Amino acid sequence: MEYNNYTVEDLVADESFQAWVAQSNATSVAFWQEWTHAHPEKAATVQEAVAWLRALQLRERTIPDFQLQRAEKRLLAAIDNYPIERPLHKRHWARWVAAACTLVAIAVGANYWWQNSTVTYETGFGETRSLALPDGSLVVLNAHSTMKMARNWNLNRPRELWLDGEAFFNVKHTLQHTPFTVHTQDADIEVLGTTFNVLQRHNKTQVVLTTGKVRLTRPREKTTVVMQPGELVELRANEPNVIQQKVNIERYVSWKNNHFVFDNTPLADIIEMIESNYGYDVEVADADLLSLKLTYRLENNDLELLLTALSEALELKIEKDNNRLIVSQK
Structure with a gap:
């Protein structure tokens, strides 16, 4: 296979490259060690791809549902096995009930927090940051930008991000066809699997599509725009007009390189x-x-x-x- 023209995204998606980074296949390890030595000019690309994969491997673990279910079963078993033959003093009974309620409240509260809390990623002035999402999608966050996403990210729920600033997205298509939506101040950008750039600053949202297909929705105006590769769509807060035109894509996405x-x-x-x-x-x-x-x-x-x-x-x-x-x- 010809790897000389591979981009960072191509390497990240390559199973042999993944095996080399994970050190899980001797053949892949030997091949990539030899290939990287033979192609020092690709060192920067390889290093960035390795960083992406390691970030993906180190992503935050979700709390498994079976742990919550197991805790609930233990609590119910404790209630069922509590000795009712022995008369209880009212004060002791009340204390026990209060403790049980506290345990339930803690479990429910922890679950609610996990289900509804968000993780925030930020960059300072002059700084960019590469992120690997739990579904395998890749994001490059431009300078002075903020991105939020649900802490409990899984493929059984819509994939949603909230962006203030600028980011380039390489969205991975899933077998479940899980929707992927980027929310900005004035628009929702919905995709399945594609690459695109989003800029949201100064009451302006600008989307440039490089590959695939996206649907951009303005919730307040209840209008929708479908974009094709090579197009730019720009809209401003409190203005009904939408600009949609063909552009030189490189002008808008070169910052990520x-x-x-x-x-x-x-x-x-x-x-x-x-x-x-x-x-x-x-x-x-x-x-x-x-x-x-x-x-x-x-x-x-x-x-x-x-x-x-x-x-x-x-x-x-x-x-x-x-x-x-x-x-x-x-």
């Missing part, structure tokens, strides 16, 4: 990204500069390199003042 790709991108959009992802306040001396457009590819997401590229390509003067960037014409 630590690249900057701009394709006739307005300076206003670039400034918004810098403020959101790096935490700077950007001041522009002349509003006309915001309409300048940049077409550029940078194989690194270092902010200093980006500022240098902006300065040279658009003939801008960019000054730093603590947490502020001041942009003016040269």
